[in-house]
Amino acid sequence: MFPYELVRLSDLENEVVITVLSPMGSPYWEARIEVSSTFVKGGTLLVLSPPKLDSWAKALDELDRGQDVVWMETDRGPTISIQLDGERDCPEVVVDDESLSMVTVRIPIALEEGWIDDQRNRLRRFNEEM
Structure with missing residues (x-):
């Protein structure tokens, strides 16, 4: 099961x-967020928990309704924002690692139709296995 690609916005x-690397003891998982473009590449570790996975499911529902989202905002570790109408006429993903590296990266991603369903399926499969 591990590593497991939980989120792929590409x-x-x-x-x-976001790749889940391994269990850290119930109910936590070590994961890594990777950002890659022709300009910048980087990553950082994070800890996932059932409440974070639940909030990702809710964020996907909001995105499906056409709303921008912020995921993992109130927790230690990186915050992920998805803005559906970015500055470059496509969605933008903002990864803000304020608590550790103090670096923020804004990545425009021309997401294909059905990307929200793909993310839901990834989350569902992970939850079924855990």
Whole structure:
């Protein structure tokens, strides 16, 4: 099961991926967020928990209704924002690692139709296995 790609927001040039690396003891998982573009590459570790997974499911519902979201905002570790109408006429994913590296990266990603369903399926499969 591990590593497991929980989130993949990607086009041909830019991507944000969250991979669950291993269990850390019930009910926590070690994960890594990777940001990659033709300009910048980087990543950081984070801890996932059932409340974070539940908030991701709620964020996907909000995105499906056409609303921008902020995920993991009130927790230690990176915050992920998804803005559906970014400055470059496509969605933008903002990864803000204020608590550790103090770096913020804004990645425009031309997401394909059905991307929200893909994320829901990834989350559902992970929850079924855990």
